Amino acid sequence: MARPSLREKIVDSGVRTLHERGFASAGVREITAEAGVPQGCFTNHFRSKEAFGIAVLDRYHERTQAIMDETLRDQRLPPVARLRAYFDTIMEWLDAAGWRYGCLVGNLSLEMPEHSELLREHLVQVCRSLTASFAEAIRAGQTSGEIRSDLDADDAATFLLASWEGAMMRMKVDRSPLPLEQFKRVIFTMLLIP
Template sequence: MGRSSYREKILSAGISIAHERGFATSGVRDFVQAAAVPQGSFINNFGSKEAFGIAVLDRYFEGLDDIIGQTLRDEARGPIERLRSYFDTISASCEQAGWRLGCLIGNMSLEAPNHSDAIRERLVRIFADWKQPFAEAVRAAQACADLSADLDPDDVAEFLLAGWHGAMLRMKVDRSGEPLERFKRVVFATVLARPAFASTSTGKP
């Protein structure tokens, strides 16, 4: 079996193991056993657990980027609906997992930064990239008067990501989707609510 095939098997198994058991508490032996490949193939393909962690984050974010493309960047929808679609899509995925797993990036953000500067730095870059499509949707909503122009799009994007990850942490504790639904109810009734003037203004001075 070729080197690239081993790499893909380890990476796929590693994402599942890290998501279900935690990255920090899992070892190289766990990853290769789950992938059913020789232990030496781990070092040959990744060099270290730290480098593997970065590869896991990158691959997981690639999957999230597909969801982002189908929701936050779907210009067939209105901008607020794009945001709602993203949160609903992630909620459905969490429900399929029994409300147990949450977001691997969020999970590793809690585990890894105290142990690896390289992983912490990659997480910083991932969150910076992740913020952009949220900020784009907010700007689009402001452009069509669906959101207040007083809000800074980058601030709103950071707030949405932080609040959503907090809701997912509570979701894992409660084993319930209610924290996610509560987040959506509050956010769409406040931060992402259509300004009152937008529905009442006639456009006349």
């Protein structure tokens, strides 16, 4: 198997570093040290820290999409079970991380919009993609009769993502799964057909 390129090592390490330390507080020296590459490699592969942030966001989004493929898009499961499987899978990762890091999309959203229009626009695209995936599952649930049909699927998906991100922020503060468990109890009660 081929060895990963230095760029790939920096991006992979960047996902961990930005999750743990945040975008603003992670310096190029720290990023390259975590990746185990010379500092000069950073500028060889990224024209700016902002370009690096976008590459890291894309890698994180690829991983999230892979989880969505295994859960939200698993046609063998009923739509509500797909939604539950997605949140349960993410919660397993968050548990392994000690309820400390939350979602990189949410973290960057809080940290960057005022400082980087390019990164902000990229975050908008990622959030649209995530919302579309939730809307697809909600529409399937409405068609199957599991999810209330009086809700606009796009509005419900936007609310779902915003609520999930908020629950993860609270989880980070509390270092507890309780906000995520409360999110699931409330959201599924609101979405499901009574």
